Amino acid sequence: MSGVLLWVSCGPKENPISIVGVAGRGGRRQRRFGLCNGITFASFSPAVADPSRSSEERVYEVVLKQAALVKEQNKGTKRPLNLNKPIQGDFTQGDLLSVAYDRCGEVCAEYAKTFYLGTQLMTQERRKAIWAIYVWCRRTDELVDGPNASHITPKALDRWEKRLYDVFEGYPYDMYDAALSDTVSKYPVDIQPFKDMIEGMRLDLRKSRYNNFDELYLYCYYVAGTVGLMSVPVMGIAPESKASTESIYNAALALGIANQLTNILRDVGEDARRGRVYLPQDELAQAGLSDEDILVGKVTDKWRSFMKGQIQRARMFFNEAEKGVSELSSASRWPVWASLLLYRQILDSIEANDYNNFTKRAYVGKLKKLLSLPAAYGRALIGPSKNLTKMVTTK
Numbered sequence: 001m002s003g004v005l006l007w008v009s010c011g012p013k014e015n016p017i018s019i020v021g022v023a024g025r026g027g028r029r030q031r032r033f034g035l036c037n038g039i040t041f042a043s044f045s046p047a048v049a050d051p052s053r054s055s056e057e058r059v060y061e062v063v064l065k066q067a068a069l070v071k072e073q074n075k076g077t078k079r080p081l082n083l084n085k086p087i088q089g090d091f092t093q094g095d096l097l098s099v100a101y102d103r104c105g106e107v108c109a110e111y112a113k114t115f116y117l118g119t120q121l122m123t124q125e126r127r128k129a130i131w132a133i134y135v136w137c138r139r140t141d142e143l144v145d146g147p148n149a150s151h152i153t154p155k156a157l158d159r160w161e162k163r164l165y166d167v168f169e170g171y172p173y174d175m176y177d178a179a180l181s182d183t184v185s186k187y188p189v190d191i192q193p194f195k196d197m198i199e200g201m202r203l204d205l206r207k208s209r210y211n212n213f214d215e216l217y218l219y220c221y222y223v224a225g226t227v228g229l230m231s232v233p234v235m236g237i238a239p240e241s242k243a244s245t246e247s248i249y250n251a252a253l254a255l256g257i258a259n260q261l262t263n264i265l266r267d268v269g270e271d272a273r274r275g276r277v278y279l280p281q282d283e284l285a286q287a288g289l290s291d292e293d294i295l296v297g298k299v300t301d302k303w304r305s306f307m308k309g310q311i312q313r314a315r316m317f318f319n320e321a322e323k324g325v326s327e328l329s330s331a332s333r334w335p336v337w338a339s340l341l342l343y344r345q346i347l348d349s350i351e352a353n354d355y356n357n358f359t360k361r362a363y364v365g366k367l368k369k370l371l372s373l374p375a376a377y378g379r380a381l382i383g384p385s386k387n388l389t390k391m392v393t394t395k
């Protein structure tokens with residue numbers, strides 16, 4: 001494993017980015033903030049920059065674009081992979097890629113055990129590609145959440161974005177990049193969700209409150225919805241699916257949003273102690289609650305009723321996501337169902353804790369986790385719906 005540190009310590013002129021040997025994993029809300037309050041990043045144009053429309057409308061445009069691109073790329077346009085630039089180590093290209101993917105697998109196995117198990121249910125090719133994407137997301141997250149987070153500036157994120165472009169052009173800086181370069185050369189994965197995830201990190205550096213759900217939705221898209229959009233091209237759509245590509249991408253986006261909302265509801269107390277409140281401020285105020293109540297952490301009827309509404313909304317996103325899972329290729333359905341069923345149970349657990357998400361961490365016990373696997377398997381047997389109307393999106 002010692003070589004890994006070397007590989008991860010990144011490309012030329014980069015701040016060291018470590019994904020190994022990091023104590024604790026934590027969510028993406030453990031980041032420090034206040035480093036760059038008030039700084040705007042005019043040099044970037046994320047896909048969802050127009051403030052005159054709702055976040056949902058703007059994000060849906062990204063979904064449409066992704067769906068159009070995947071159709072285009074499925075017609076046969078392939079990106080070149082130029083692994084010509086020297087990468088540390090004495091490897092042939094074949095060796096390099098197989099070692100690179102193995103390393104990505106090791107990182108997943110170490111940091112995301114359940115996720116790693118889920119990937120074991122996929123075909124080998126897809127599993128490797130999903131590992132490569134996971135590792136890139138994890139490294140991105142660690143820029144603002146990892147051991148070097150206090151030194152991270154918007155400039156470092158700009159450099160990370162430049163490096164992302166290089167990876168997509170087929171010029172990786174290190175092994176993990178090489179795996180991603182290979183993945184994006186094989187699957188119709190677009191750069192946009194990756195760029196948007198970096199935008200989410202910029203947002204996290206400068207923002208610790210969300211005025212309303214529209215703002216929160218955008219944040220959830222950046223940090224989690226993007227993962228859904230990155231994953232579908234690798235997971236694949238069932239050849240017999242009659243659903244529109246955009247409806248499937250929309251379901252994938254919904255799963256990312258649902259997961260992130262669940263994550264936020266689970267970690268309310270923990271986040272508040274770090275100075276962060278992700279719950280929509282206007283909804284808190286309407287419920288007669290404030291940041292102060294969250295810090296005090298007393299479960300009151302007001303809180304219970306507020307939480308019921310938040311949980312209901314997260315469940316709506318899970319329901320939206322459900323509509324798309326059956327349309328995925330058969331080998332990808334089981335892991336996706338498993339992760340959906342498992343993560344959704346965190347909401348049940350918050351209820352079982354009588355909505356005390358201030359001091360009690362909601363979790364899904366081992367037995368429930370285990371039982372979810374056959375349940376997920378059963379659902380995964382159901383393939384694409386023959387009835388088109390079932391998948392028509394609401395937008």
Ligand SMILES: CC(C)=CCC/C(C)=C/CC/C(C)=C/CC/C(C)=C/COP(=O)(O)OP(=O)(O)O
Binds near residue numbers: 228
């Ligand atoms: C539904 C369809 C059509 C496709 C599936 C598309 C996928 C895979 C969507 C899932 C997107 C996803 C996994 C988003 C990440 C969301 C999230 C909140 C992850 C939590 O990360 P950690 O912070 O490490 O979690 P824990 O703190 O719970 O360990």
